[in-house]
Amino acid sequence: MDEPRPVTVRANKPDRAARMADLLSAARAGSEDALGQIVNELSPLLWQVARSAGLSQGDAEDVLQTVWMRLVTHLDSINDAGALTGWLVTTTKREAWRVRAAGRKLLPADQDVFADLPDKGPGSEEQVILEDQRRELWAAIGMLSRRCQELLRIMAFAPRPDYATVAAALGMRVGSIGPTRGRCLAKLRALLAGGPDGSLA
């Protein structure tokens, strides 16, 4: 299926790790185009990091710009694509905290994105089934702790090869072989397996 938004690059292609490594070395050598491609690839992840920290849309935009501008002065100290993703996630979190601490336009807790899932109106049978599945997932995520919601939301946007780095940047435990499912994902899967009527309070 075609993805309508051009900025959303599918992150799980097998050659992604090699491509990102190439882009990073080209960006370090001064290629604006390579840096631009990295911006396209990783900004959706950073957007979710900033938004899940409770920032308004405008503040999240400012934070992303600041983070990318700071990256330019740090490129020399970043040696691989995993470290790049980790640095960006950590810096975005830190900048988001700084903006929050400054007391700017923070979203009230009851107005965040966990409001009702917008009704998409009538659609084909296939769309209705898709919508039902989404609502079920939405309801299940809503039952998790804020911490788990934030973690899963961010991990869902992390490029697969960088899972361990992103998990570590978010303070999750990473096993010796690689990232494990973790408490949050285990709980979500149990909720989803329980069905829509079982454990929903």
Add this chain to the structure above:
Amino acid sequence: MTPPGPGRLPPADEPLDDTDFGVLGDIRELFEAVDPMPADLPERIRFSLALRDLEVEVARLAEEDQLTVAARGKEQARTITFDSDSLTIMIRIDANRDGTVRVDGWLAPPQRRQVEIKTSADPLTTASDAQGRFAFVRVPRGTAQFIVHPAQPSSGDTRSVVTPALII
């Protein structure tokens, strides 16, 4: 909430499997639908990164306000404050009748510097006076980024200060 039945909970310490990746993919789709990044944000970020000078000081947006200007009816002026380690840049943006905007700015501490606006058209340059004041009378609307150049370009003892790109 009732805890899930015994045996239902997949172990938390197992490596991620295909079901996990499937669930994470669904979560990604959900948030792409509910809270998408603004489609033009990467473009604005690339715009502000086009200035690839390692010697720059990055100013952060510190404050933004909309004020209604009584004398001009319903038109709104925006004031924006940027902070960097060495400089505070205050900007006021007013709409001109011809569709452009007027930008008045102040540098603190007050000093004479070359000030540039990078726009989607040609960049505009002016200088601040001894009180740190500067003005751009007609600036096209669109993406804009401020650059305060070093006081003495050759001496190298001050760095350029750049702001994030914003829509004016």
